Amino acid sequence: MDQAKKIAVAEDGSWSKAAQGFARGQGVSPDELFTSEVKGTEYVFAKTFQEGKKTLELLPALKDLITSMHFPKNMRWHDYSLRFARPIQWLVALYGKEVIPFSITSIHSGDSSRGHRFLGEDVKITNPNEYKELMRKQFVLVDAEERKQTIRLQLEELAEQAGWVIPVNEELLEEVNNLVEWPTALSGKFEEEFLSLPKDVLLTTMKEHQRYFPVENMEGKLLPHFITVRNGDSSHIENVARGNEKVLRARFSDSAFFYKEDQKMDIDAAVRQLDAIVYHEELGSLGDKVKRIKDVAAKLSTHLDLSQSNQEFVQRAASISKFDLVSQMVGEFPELQGLMGEEYALYLGEKAEVATAIREHYYPRFAGDSLPETKIGLVISMADKLDTIVSCFAIGLIPTGSQDPYALRRQALGLVQMAVEKQLDIQLDTLLNLAVETAEDHGLKIENKEELLQQLNEFFTLRMKYALSDKGIEYDVVDAVLTDEQATITWTFSKAALLSEARKHENFKKVVEALSRVTNIAKKAEATVEINPSLFEKDEERLLYDRYKTLSSTLKQYKDQGQVTEAYKALEESVPLVHQYFEHIMVMSDQKEVKENRLQLMKQLAAEIEAFALFQKIVF
Structure with a gap:
């Protein structure tokens, strides 16, 4: 077992409390600890010895393995506290010809199994290697x-x-x-x-x-x-x-x-019935949710520059998007929600664009599912998912560990996929803000709006990390590109794809080293002040300063136009000037004014670089 030396040794060279606790945990005295270097880092080690046991003595732990299994649906039987997929009727546990002794509820392990309920008989297993064939003779395919x-x-x-x-x-x-x-x-x-x-x-x-x-x-x-x-x-x-x-x-x-x-129903009457169906005790009825979806969809339509006719379709489709939930068919088969909505909407005279959007607004329903094909369906799908995520976060229903009863992670991932695949020109913070504002407009009390937005941003950032990793983007590139809350999701994914490809080229390491050198030394700068060109002493300073001014305008322009390749090239073309600068300029000058002016250039140039990516996070 090991522990990092830097936290194990006190300033006077004695073992720290952390080291002493580490020793106790390993059952040794602090005097028995020793240090060793692993990959350039010093660690403190403890050597322990555990005497081996016979296999048959260890195998009864199978009981804990079995009883710790989790299933989507569990059940209890008799008066036992165990929850399992089905009542356990018998146990066969063998090591060679010997029975592994343990029991679960009142069932003891043994060497007898049972064949098919009607076609087979009980059978004794004398050797585990014979198990499959013995059971096959009793009409059970165990594989x-x-x-x-x-x-x-x-x-x-x-x-x-x-x-x-x-x-x-x-x-x-x-x-x-x-x-x-x-x-x-x-x-x-x-x-x-x-x-x-x-x-x-x-x-x-x-x-x-x-x-x-x-x-x-x-x-x-x-x-x-x-x-x-x-x-x-x-x-x-x-x-x-x-x-x-x-x-x-x-x-x-x-x-x-x-x-x-x-087919006899009236759509608007069905929508009114949603007001009587509780969505969540703190979030109102299904009718309330539909009203929020309609308002979020209206704001999204504006941000995405939908035509007037499409905006009208969005409003109608959003307002009746859940009407089929009161139908008898969906009551019997919840899986048909949306599908029956489209079917009934067409039958009852709605426009095809509206009917299609009712079905599409549930997409994507699971990983790998289709995305909405129409702009109308896309907008309502995004509005529905945004409302669900934001309203749940607002009342504290935040996914933790494996617990995500409202499938918020899946819905957030769906939003990310839609933004990327459909190349939507809308920023993440814009999406979150308009959904939060809509929730507030509809009476949802939000105690700390800034904290809520921060939680939501972190939540979506994790989903983007997952989505980028799923596309094969390296972890360090993922960490490097998730830097700018003002960026569109599309821009972030485009940067990741570009850098992942660029790292295959020989020149990439030089680019990363040069740009990282700027951002690392920039940390020594004080608060941002105006750069004073009159304090420049050499041409290399003036050239890099001119390059910084060019980048500050062109990088923003490239970002606004989604030209990620051009933005990277602009940074790449700055590398020779950066190298020349560091070859001829001593940033930490003895003259205070000159030093602070040079650090300011580094700081402001670093801001432009880091707006694109944190190159210092890329690992070679």
Whole structure:
């Protein structure tokens, strides 16, 4: 074990309290500590010895590994305090032929397992190497990947035999795979009249309620058939198919009823119903949220220079964006929110632009999901996500650790993705300010606005770090470009991509060293004052001063126009002048006025450099 020497040794050379605590923690006396150098840094070490134990003595710790497992949904049973995915019925734990002794709830580990509930029998495992094959004989495929591949092959065989296409949803396949031990795929059919329902309704009914795979023809048109996976063999498979058909027929009949009834609704009346649905006790109703979304969207439309007609579409789409939440269909299938909104809006006479935006404003819903394709949908999506994040932060619902019940991280990442992919010319602080101001206008009490904006900025900066890393940008480049709160997200990502590419070139190291030298020495300057050119003694000072004045205007111009390559070139072209300056000029002159004037040039030039990137953070 080790500890840095600088915090382990006191000024008089004795061991510090930190070192003494370190020694106690390692079970040694301070006299036994020693120092050693690792990669140029001195560390203090303690050498400890722990006697080895037999493997069988260590393996009962498996109990803690099992009981510490987390699942999206846990349950309790009997009067036990343990929460687990399902009640534990038996435990097989072997090291060779020996049972690893431990118990969970009232279940003791042993060497006996159970086969398929209907097809198999209990089986004794005498050797772990025989486990898979012994269980296979009892109609249990214990290897999850083997089960999944078996299902996939069976689906392919059914499709080939009937001339179908069976689109495999990987999430559904994973769920089905974990529901069966001995998979057998089979097909069923339903009445063609149900194909008049929207495709998403049919797919969602099959997937969410029944765990069925849909069937399509070669052109991608849905066919009146489905595939399900039985946990068992092919005995009486026809009866199983008829039973599943009966259940699905009932589900589709319900969906058809909901669809027909929902088409009778009045959109504006549905919007008024949102006022009676609580969104959050501190944030009001869903109707209140819609009003905030509408106002944020209006401000965004102005900042993004949308045409007058598009602004009108934005206002209408924003005001009815959540109306389908009171529909019977979405009540039954929350996954269809937005999709049914578009469907019903078109049926009830709304413009296509408005209807499309209702669906798109939920995008992106998850990592890798589609982004809104229309400007109207984009603006409302951003407004919705901004309102959710800002209002949650305002009342203290800030993600911590793995806890993020309102999916604020995902929504912030979605906002970042939209800004980058759509090349939006809007600054992060502008987005945050207009959302915070809207929340205040709608009666949300914000005790400390500056602190809230700072929290939000830090939160989005972390999301940008994640997004940049996901694009393969090196960590030091990420740290270097996240410097300017006044920059657009697009500008920040463009800088990161450019520097990540530039570091591959031989000249990059010289650029970084020169610009870093300026920013490092600039730290010694006092408060900013005006540079006095009359105090310059050599041409190198005047040349660098002229270069600074050029940069102070051109870099801002390049930033405003999004010309990141030109901005970097301007800095790169300054490097020879920087080198000449340091070769001929002693910044820390004996003359106080000259020294302070030179430091001011360094400070103000450094400000221009650091507005682009903190080059000193780049590591070679």
